[in-house]
Amino acid sequence: MTFENTREFAQDLDNKDVLRQYQDEFIFPKVNDKKVIYFTGNSLGLQPKRAKSYVDEILNDWANLAVEGHFYAQKPWWDYHERFANPLSSIVGALPSEVTVMNTLTVNLHLLMVSFYQPTATQYKIICEEKAFPSDQYMFQSQVHFHGYQPEDAIVEIKRREGEHNLRLEDILAKIAQVGDALALVLIGGVNYYTGQVFDMKAITQAGHQVGAKVGWDLAHAAGNVKLHLHDWNVDFAAWCSYKYMNSGPGNASGCFIHEQHHNNPNLPRFAGWWGHNKERRFKMEPNFDPIHGADGWQISNLPVLSLAPYLASVTLFEEIGMDALILKRDKITAYLEFILHEIDQEVNGNFEIITPANPSERACQLSVFLHGEGRSLFDYLMKNGVITDWREPNVIRLAPVPMYCSFEDMYEFGQILKAGILAK
Incomplete structure (x- = not known):
């Protein structure tokens, strides 16, 4: 597929994404009253909305059954x-x-x-x-x-x-x-x-x-x-x-x-x-x-x-x-993020080095980017502008576009914020 670095193209990919409805299954933090672009599912995944009902079920059984919940809860605890x-x-x-x-x-x-x-x-x-x-x-x-x-x-x-x-x-x-x-x-x-x-x-x-x-x-x-x-x-x-x-x-x-x-x-x-x-x-x-x-x-x-x-x-x-559907989107959204990074690198005359293998069979849902010539201030800029990512010394950011809840438009928007952060120096 030939990618384009435009919002319209990213939105079209989202419209064709069979997993797009699963974004609504998760709770996103907000920065500046706007849902974040979340790239740290490789450290801590977002909270599924359905998690609360599963926890509440056990709390209710504990309240109403006490020790008998081990055997008589809706989902008995002893074989949970x-x-x-x-x-x-x-x-x-x-x-x-x-x-x-x-x-x-x-x-x-x-x-x-x-x-x-x-x-x-x-x-x-x-x-x-x-x-x-x-x-x-x-x-x-x-x-x-x-x-x-x-x-x-x-x-x-x-x-x-x-x-x-x-x-x-x-x-x-x-x-x-x-x-x-x-x-x-x-x-x-x-x-x-x-x-x-x-x-x-x-x-x-x-x-x-x-x-x-x-x-x-x-x-x-x-x-x-x-x-x-x-x-x-x-x-x-x-x-x-x-x-x-x-x-x-x-x-x-x-x-x-x-x-x-x-x-x-x-x-x-x-x-x-x-x-x-x-x-x-x-x-x-x-x-x-x-x-x-x-x-x-x-x-x-x-x-x-x-x-x-x-x-x-x-x-x-x-x-x-199913894992097959997740992996299909994983490979596509990771490739699109890779494309966006290369595009922004060219636009700002940067020196990004993706240290994750380029071969799709040797990578999964993570791109680690060596930001040559950039420092911690760029990471701080991303965080303050709603991109939750991960910093590793000396100057690597790890980006995990998790297919279950990340969108293609997230990848495009990240590129625009990254570009602004570099040009703002």
Whole structure:
């Protein structure tokens, strides 16, 4: 498609957008009494309007039923999480028995490493990407220390080539082959939070397995954003937060995937708790742990249903729309934003550098833009003029045109505000 940098063209794209009505499903903040252009769904998704009714339902059941709400609420609390199995399995490409919700993201990655990082004297190394999200870096360091190793020896970071912003697949595969028999675990972010690069999860998983390692994925920036096939790719485990592209609310519950090949392995260690115990016998308070078959057997504590309620509200939107329709719009609106950035760059004789891969198969719903010659003042100008975006040092702005609630006219309007901010210096 040939794009145009005009409001009329953007409005025409919106008129043809089959998802345009879903913008009305969300609550937008306002700046200067005007709805914002919201580019930070990669940090915190907007609130779905239907979330409130889901939370109110639990509050009402708590008020009217108290403890009996566990079994007699409209959506009984003791099995509330089971309502996520089908929609989440569709979103991440899994069997319903392979997904569950519990805890928060880094907590779940730690718990999954209990099962899938089992170092020995000769096989103890972990491969991750350079500039992984800091929480993952801290997690790796503490895990290897716990097992008696030094991070500089046990953690292998895959580096970017000099002068390049993104990792090359061939370098990742080569590093896996090089570490070889010493490699215990590959654990990478499916989408790099800083650049927005999407990794070839299928190829990397296969390469890790070929040298005898387990392979897991941090899908914080991938779940609800990227077409995933975790079961078919034979991923060992994965976890994701729900508050970015999945719009569940700040700091909300995490989703987990554990491949079915591991469900019947009695020798696989895990940290146990009563909510992972045999559901039919849970309230008999038996002394010996009998895990539920499937991912639910990794649960530990009674689930916070007030937190799960807005997450459940959000996944109903994903069920209605489907990942295929979201990805079609994602690719189109991201391409249009890319076009707008190039157009404005030419008009102001700027020096923008989009560090997210240009290849659509290597990116999703994020463009990270290096604003050479610009500073924090431009970001501040955008924020004051109703563009909610994200600043990363030294001078990168991350733009996430979420297809569920961003419009093509938003992309055009952003370009005009960006241009005005540069010319106002």
